[in-house]
Amino acid sequence: MRFKEKVIEKLLLVTALSAIGVLALIIIFIFKEGSPIMVKVGIPHFILGEKWSPSKGIFGILPMIVGSIWVTVGALVVGLPLGLGCAIFLAEMAPARAGMVLKPAVELLAGIPSVVYGFIGLVVLVPFIRNVLGGPGFSVLASAIVLGIMILPTITSISFDALKAVPKAYRDGMLALGATRWQTIRMVLLPAAKPGIVAAVILGMGRAIGETMAVIMVAGNATIIPTSILAPVRTLTSNIALEMGYAAGDHRQALFATGVILFVIIAILNLLARWVAAGRVSE
Template identity: 50%
Template sequence: MMSEKQLPASKRLLKNNRSWMSGEFKGKFLVTLSAVIMIVATISITIFLTTKGLQSFIKNGVSPIEFLTSTKWNPTGENPLYGAFPFIFGSFAVTILAAIVAAPLGIGAAIFMTDIAPSWGRKIMQPIVELLVGIPSVVYGFIGLTVLVPFIRGTFSGMGFSLLAGTIVLAIMILPTITTIATDAMSSLPKNLREGSYALGATRWQTIRKVLIPAALPTLLTAVVLGMARAFGEALAVQMVIGNTRDLPSSLLDASATLTTIITLNMGHTTYGSVENNTLWSLGLILLIMSFLFILLIRYLSSRRKI
């Protein structure tokens, strides 16, 4: 029996091609299988959550308009009320406020690392950002519960559990996301933008404000939207500091609740298939719809960046 070296060159080439084709097929199969599993999982979750979320409206007769606009939530009373507007408002309020706080800080840190002190700025900021990313959400919530809530209680009136506490905790949590993406956006800008601006006599701050930020604006907005998507779906840390009341807040110092906190607090205390359980699934459907809207917004901003 001839060894591989003794085979004619044409047969060795054919054998190598077969081996290569076999490996190529296996690689394509594994990659395709992974993509199919992700697609099927996403579609399955979407269909399941949509089906469960619509049960309260179709099967139990809850009015969608009342559900979305009413401010009264009392699913266990003699006359059950299913008004989710306070939770929808709380989710949007704490998300938007957290983005307003975190966006300037994250973008400012990115500018510091790329244009103010690029030589040593990343050496200081990068470990800090990585540390914030690695901290579990329950630790953020526990620090907020033991430090932030008593501080707000002692500084202002009220119990300390408030929209303000939830905003600060969420702002710190989404800060690494915004900072990381903003840093990549500023670093990826062509060097000739900076050089051309300096050649025209612009100062560093004029270059940053009038050239670099406008050029990177779509990606910077994408970073903020991704941070908002993270904040909108956060449950545990917010639940520990926001107060979890069913009333509509009238100020930053009032306690509130979000869609995620109400779901986590009540899902384990309801009977599967009951009206209250189905309304909680409806709250989850609202979260899913908002996630899709965030994705569409991100894709729109990404398409603007390519133009």
């Protein structure tokens, strides 16, 4: 009996370590496959090179790094006001019952596959931008809007929880002083919920920068640094997905190296999120 218990405990421990094991495997394999080409090209040249021309053996991913930053910032510009506004309304203004029904509805947005978002962007948004604002339609703007909508559930849901976690006494105290609801939200609730909201923003950024399929379909994917929001753009993720199908040799390694850069950016964002979350605990 005791032997059996010991065996079970060890089995559970080993199983529980599989997540960290997979994480380690991912890091090892991606870095092992991606780093030789970076060394060969030279890391500064790889990161800061403005030309991506695999057939000529030229691997510079600066356009994709800039592209990822553009669309991610754009996604926040679209998604943050909308998501935060939605969270504030559902948490503080809507009747409790409406909040209980509508929050899951917003979270349902997260369940829609990313290809479907991309597809809607492709058939609705891209033609709209082309016809109304000009340009090819496939653009930073289209990517930012699609990604902005995709990160809405993340931002809404986490901000909602952060607002709900503010002690009720804060709210009641302000309202008792004769403050309006908006004054209460602006002066007390938002400052109190700030760490949670910042965490929501960082997680939303992580989702936006890591998104692949939706962006591919609306971004245009040109390997040049975009000069306007109506210009086409290629992100790090798209770069990988677009060319993995046929890449070989150095080219393939360069795609894995693109993955390494993406991985590092995500890791920094994760650390940032953890740091913010830790700050929330200690406060």
